[in-house]
Amino acid sequence: MSLPIDRTDRAILKMLQEDGKITNVELSKRVHLSPAACLERVKRLQQQGYIRDYMAVLDPNLLGVGLLVFVEVSLDRTTPESFASFKDAARKMPQIMECHMVAGGFDYLIKARVKDMNAYRVFLDDLLSSVKGVRETHTYAVMEEVKNTVRLPI
Numbered sequence: 583m584s585l586p587i588d589r590t591d592r593a594i595l596k597m598l599q600e601d602g603k604i605t606n607v608e609l610s611k612r613v614h615l616s617p618a619a620c621l622e623r624v625k626r627l628q629q630q631g632y633i634r635d636y637m638a639v640l641d642p643n644l645l646g647v648g649l650l651v652f653v654e655v656s657l658d659r660t661t662p663e664s665f666a667s668f669k670d671a672a673r674k675m676p677q678i679m680e681c682h683m684v685a686g687g688f689d690y691l692i693k694a695r696v697k698d699m700n701a702y703r704v705f706l707d708d709l710l711s712s713v714k715g716v717r718e719t720h721t722y723a724v725m726e727e728v729k730n731t732v733r734l735p736i
Contacts, residue, residue, distance in 0.1 A: 585630060587627070587632065590613055590614075590615065590623065591627060591632075592736050594620070594623055594624060594627065595632060596736045597609055597612055598624075598633065599732075599733045599734065600733070602636045602637070606620055606624070609624075642695050647677075647695040647697055648697070648698075649695065649696050649697065649698055649699065649723065649724075650693070650694075650723075650724040650727065651692075651693075651694050651695075651696065651702055651721055652691065652692065652693055652694075652724070653694065653706075653720070653721050654687075654690075654691060654722075655688060655689055655690040655692060655709075655716060656687075656688045656689055656716070657689045657715050657716060658715045658717040660689065665683070667714060668713050668715070668716075671709065672690070672692065672713075674712075675694075675705070675709065677695060677696050678692055678693070678694050679694060679695055680692070680693040681693075688720070699723070702723075706719065706721070
């Protein structure tokens with residue numbers, strides 16, 4: 583169970599989002615706490631689930647997955663079994679960075695990264711062949727990333 587967080591906790595979370603490699607000593611200076619008190623707060627924020635993970639943000643172009651696509655997916659049936667099958671397949675595909683069930687004119691919105699349009703075609707064929715019941719897809723290839731962040735507004 584998560585307890586309420588205060589202004590200092592929020593400052594810690596904001597700074598960790600900006601620089602996950604910041605040392606505890608530097609973080610404690612910035613939030614005006616002793617290093618021991620700061621470390622205890624960070625541990626508590628982790629235990630309570632406010633901090634889920636730490637990671638490096640990689641350059642997709644340098645790693646050969648520069649094409650970003652969004653795909654709207656509509657299923658032919660909206661049954662628990664269809665949803666479960668789709669979610670299982672989506673979780674197994676490494677190209678899919680995000681997959682969200684949405685309300686509206688389609689069922690799922692996928693964010694995926696691939697090398698190029700040929701790789702996207704292979705990806706789409708894999709998606710369609712591994713999931714029974716996909717009625718249609720609509721793809722949007724990103725021409726320019728205007729903003730891309732995982733930082734939450736704190």
